[in-house]
Amino acid sequence: MSKMTASTLAELPANTKFASSRDPLSSTSSIDKDGIGNSVSEHTDSGHDLLPPVDEKPRFTDLLFHRKSRQSADLDAIATRRSVYDDPHLAKHYWPKDSYENLHRFDPDARWTFREERVRDCADSERSVGSHSIEFQALVRKIDWRVMLWAAISFSALNIDRGNLSQANTDNFLPDLGMTTNDYNMGNTVFRVAFLAAELPSQLVSKKVGPDRWIPTQMCLWSIVTLAQFWLSGRSSFLVCRALLGFIQGGFIPDLILYLSYFYTKTELPMRLALFWISSNVCSIVASFIAYGVLHLRGYLGRAGWRWLFLVEGVLTLAIGLMTFFMMPPSPTQTRTWFRPNGWFNEREETIVVSRVLRDDPTKGDMHNREGLTIKRLWTAVCDYDLWPLYILGLMFGIPISPPGTYLTLSLRNLGFGTFTTNLLTIPSTVLGIVTMFLVTLLSEAVNDRAIVSMLEDIWALPFLVAIYCLPANPNQWIYYVTTFPIQITLTSAHHVSQGLATALLSYPYTHPIQVGWCSRNSGAVASRTVNASLYNMFVQASSVVAANIYQQDDAPRYRRGNRTLIIISCVNLAVLYPGTKLYYIWRNKQRDRIWNAMTPEEQTHYLETTTDAGNRRLDFRFAH
Structure with missing residues (x-):
């Protein structure tokens, strides 16, 4: 059965209507794909009680301070988001496979509230809805x-x-x-x-x-x-x-x-x-x-x-x-076992977990979680050239940072620090790295951008690499103290300043989480996601192999030749690879827009019913960038 991701919602016809349950806390339904048309049509209205799709762009301050959640006065308002399952003509094309392990809990008519999904209410942990006693907890x-x-x-x-x-x-x-x-x-x-x-x-x-x-x-x-x-x-x-x-x-x-x-x-x-x-x-x-x-x-x-x-x-x-x-546990609906007889979720919670995940990405229902990949699906995923730009980024993005990080402890020992002091001196860059990584990931989601935000890692690294490379034999210690202020250590020799700069360098905003999520989002299917995530990580590991051989014994202790190589790679990342990847995905989306928008509604329906394209190969899939 054909599937698509929530990113296709932006491409639905303007007159598409979405379903809206009049009972926001309806129990699990027994709807199946054969009866989806009649069931959904009974509830179809303007869809005013459903939230918009997840491709919205919240402001950075809203995310940082949870401003929207504080402004929401009605915790019992509908938190369910629109999806293709709210259109009776589209839903049957994206229905989960019969082998999907969570199918018995999927309900396109299910509606849930902010209180159930995200808000913790200790003072009122249980409420009655009709004949049902619902335990309100923050499900997420x-x-x-x-x-x-x-x-x-x-x-x-x-x-x-x-x-x-x-x-x-x-x-x-x-x-x-x-x-x-x-x-x-x-x-x-x-x-x-x-x-x-x-x-x-x-x-x-x-x-x-x-x-x-x-x-x-x-x-x-x-x-x-x-x-x-x-x-x-x-x-x-x-x-x-x-x-x-x-x-x-x-x-x-x-x-x-x-x-x-x-x-x-x-x-x-x-x-x-x-x-x-x-x-x-x-x-x-x-x-x-x-x-x-x-x-x-x-x-x-x-x-x-x-x-x-x-x-x-x-x-x-x-x-x-x-x-x-x-x-x-294997899945949201398989948390009960002999040593956990009550499981982690009740039936209502299982329905919400499964339904919200499939509404967000219907392709997650196209395989069982213990279903092996066929050779054909494996080869199709390997040949997915639209993911190749991300593989190249995986190969290149981490190289400028890796050698200074690998040699941090060795360099500290060479500078005369003892065994125990050396281990403690690795902590400042780690702590600062936690802060910068969290902020850069938050920024990426706030502005709905991955390519430009991911450049911040190289933007951070480049000045420090240049400074380390250009260190004179006898630097002014106060100038370099200001330069190395983030680590709060006074360094008095060229080698000490070099190490201080390396420590500040290693406080960089790590963008790997952004890029892993980017690759997963652009895969568009469980089978592809499995293979593409592995291929991406293989390129990341290949990057580490390359980086491990940039600093050589004959280049020690300043590693000027190695640092010059790192500077060049960082410049290539900033000037070519990240902008090029973003432009490529913009171009691919425009290509598909032209083809899809030129089709009549009847042609689009025929395509959905007959296509053998899967995942990101479908005409209604749009790449994130």
């Missing part, structure tokens, strides 16, 4: 606490195990194993290549068995490898462990993002992804304190502190992985 907040929170904890477990190598470097990790900086580069390269190679296979396994099973399995496996690094003996064992970690962790991030898309709308997801990566930064801060304590064990039982770090963090993430088997 419940999803945040039950689903998003544990997803963030799982993601933090990934970053604990990915970041501990940097912390180990502060405890003479390389000298203890008889390795050089180039060996360290090789280890990062091996990890990224293995991570990249596992992305797509991991996603295919996950789509077949379900992310609720595959994600915790991955976590347990990589935790075992992490703690096994306690017994590293040299370069060979180091490279083997890096390869195993990369291969097991590959696919985890897009898999978790796909899982979150089952619960959130497309405008809610980017902010949750920002919180997703914020949790990673918070985890990095916590991990720095853990490392500060554990590395004091150097010499205990004759072992280096970094060995105990791998062991402790491996055991910690293994415990989180085992708990994830019990904390990740």
Whole structure:
């Protein structure tokens, strides 16, 4: 059955009417696709009680201060948004497949209120509507606490195990194993290549068995490898462990993002992804304190502190992985199990969760959550050239930032800072990064733009890269103190100023959450979203492989050749790639506008009934930019 996203609402005929239930708290209906025409037509009116589609552009201050929610006096007003399911002629073309696991809770006539969806009302937690007793809770907040929170904890477990190598470097990790900086580069390269190679296979396994099973399995496996690094003996064992970690962790991030898309709308997801990566930064801060304590064990039982770090963090993430088997239900309607007999949502809440997600994006009903991808669907998604510009951005956007971040701890040690001070000095840039990432994601949703807002990462990085490159041998310490004021550290030598600038540089607004959500939105179907998210992340990992080899041993300690390369790449991103991607999607949308608007209503209906196009290949799909 043909489907489309909510972005097509802007292209509906001007005389389209939407349904409006006269009972805003109607119980779950038994409407099916064969009876949709009669059922909807009984309720069709002007649709004045439905909210407009989600492509509206709120003001930045409204989002920042929740001004609109405070101005809404009637908490029992309808919060349901218009969608294609409110038109009896269109609804049947976008009906979920019979195999869709949440179909029994989908109700196009369901209406819900602001009180149910978003407002917490502790003083009046229960009201009676007709013969039904409805428990009023903030449903979105419940999803945040039950689903998003544990997803963030799982993601933090990934970053604990990915970041501990940097912390180990502060405890003479390389000298203890008889390795050089180039060996360290090789280890990062091996990890990224293995991570990249596992992305797509991991996603295919996950789509077949379900992310609720595959994600915790991955976590347990990589935790075992992490703690096994306690017994590293040299370069060979180091490279083997890096390869195993990369291969097991590959696919985890897009898999978790796909899982979150089952619960959130497309405008809610980017902010949750920002919180997703914020949790990673918070985890990095916590991990720095853990490392500060554990590395004091150097010499205990004759072992280096970094060995105990791998062991402790491996055991910690293994415990989180085992708990994830019990904390990740397959879907909104499958939260009941033997150890959770009452589930997380009642029937009314399940109806709202499912209906609001499908209203926002009908394509989320075109596959079962344990349905594997066919070779044909896989190949179609790989050949989707409209996503290639985003893959190129994934390859290029992170390179200017990555080498300074990778070498932060090594550079601090080279400047004479001790093991424990070095771990603490990584915290300021992490804290500032949390703030800038949240603000830039909020800005993106406020102005409904992704390409231009995502340029802010390179705009932030470029001046610092130029300053680091142009440092004189004996700089004026007060001038550079002002330049490095964001980190509040007085630095008195060229190397110290360089490191201060690097720390300020690493406080950049991380735009990866915006771009991940952008790729997901422009995929337009579950099958495409699964593959395209993996392909995008593969290019991001390839970016890390490139970045890991820009700083070389013969260019140390100033890395002037490497920094010159980073400056050039940043300029290319700003002048060519981001503007070019935005212009490309504007051009593609105009192309489709010309074709679609030239068709008569009868031709449009015939197209919807007969097309084999799927996802973003459909003429009624419009790309976000």
